[in-house]
Amino acid sequence: MSDDQTPAADRRSLALVTGASSGIGRELALELARRGHDLVLVAEDAELDDAAAEVRAEGAQVRTVRCDLREPASVAGVHRAVLAEARPLAVAALNAGIGRGGAFVDNDIEDEVAVIDLNVTSTVRLAKLVLRDMVAAHQGRVLLTSSIASEMPGSFHAVYNASKSFVQSFAEALQEELKDTSVTITSLMPGPTDTEFFERAGMMDTKVGQGPKDDPAQVARQGVDALLAGELRVVGGGVRTRVQEAASKVVPDRVKAAMHRGMAEPGSEE
Secondary structure, eight states: OBOOOOOGGGOOEEEEEESTTSHHHHHHHHHHHHTTEEEEEEESSTHHHHHHHHHHTTTOOEEEEEOOTTSHHHHHHHHHHHHHTOSOEEEEEEOOOOOOOSOTTTSOHHHHHHHHIIIIIIHHHHHHHHHHHHHHHTOEEEEEEOOGGGGSOOTTSHHHHHHHHHHHHHHHHHHHHTTTSSEEEEEEEEOSBSSSHHHHTTOTTSHHHHSOOBOHHHHHHHHHHHHHHTOSEEEESOHHHHHHHHHHTTSOHHHHHHHHHHHHSTTTTO
């Protein structure tokens, strides 16, 4: 963890970003820094230090927390780091997530459970803590990184898509619960994005792993725009992704499951 010592009166609004070392999370942190926020950045890997340096170059004060959010104690530690700033948390971007491609019956159960622990359980644990603080403070905005994958059965990526369906449903339920407060919930729904995600998920031999992808900076900018405007949801990415998301609303689930197989089945890039 690193701390920048700045008088409280001179500090900017505070934002939290998880999964901040690379990809969409890193771009969310940079975007928030450019819009006047200091940051608490959270990730598990050593790339977090490089991300923090980039964010500081945008004029933000940064506190880093390197931890595994699948551990409940780590979630509590992130919350303590936020409280240590001694100022209200204006924005929480709960973005950390992983995938695991391949056939469900072939994958190791621990790999699948790790997806649930990070994408679902840690999101719920951290949302519980930051939302209680925000409601008590009568202010705050939360961005939950969902996915257009939340709207389709994920053949050969079954647990990941199901985890994002949970996040999307969770976001929509909280929006209704909190509609009479000053706290807003926005879901960011990217499509395939040019990050390390597919490599880490073991999906580089798939059609989606090798296919065209959106710019993570564009996705992050769209997400922050929607967040600060108090919008309920935003599809992140370009026209192709928006068309895919729109089509998912009218295509039957069984057809979507077959389509997803064509994109995510190992060897489908051939």
